[in-house]
Amino acid sequence: xxxxxxxxxxxxxxxxxxxxxxxxxxxxxxxxxxxxxxxxxxxxxxxxxxxxxxxxxxxxxxxxxxxxxxxxxxxxxxxxxxxx
Numbered sequence: 001x002x003x004x005x006x007x008x009x010x011x012x013x014x015x016x017x018x019x020x021x022x023x024x025x026x027x028x029x030x031x032x033x034x035x036x037x038x039x040x041x042x043x044x045x046x047x048x049x050x051x052x053x054x055x056x057x058x059x060x061x062x063x064x065x066x067x068x069x070x071x072x073x074x075x076x077x078x079x080x081x082x083x084x
Contacts, residue, residue: 013072042073
């Protein structure tokens, strides 16, 4: 089910991955490492957010939210690294 929440997670993952690539190019130029760090940072951010939701009871922790964030990171990493 594609709803506003999943789209926001996807966009957040894409943003985090894009910023990771932008900052990482200062130290690294290898496309594999840039893409890996971008995807990892989006997945880590999604994991931390879902863990916060689970522990704080202020939100609903969902696996689909984590995967939407990670897929946004993957999409952005592929696009940004390919266009370099």
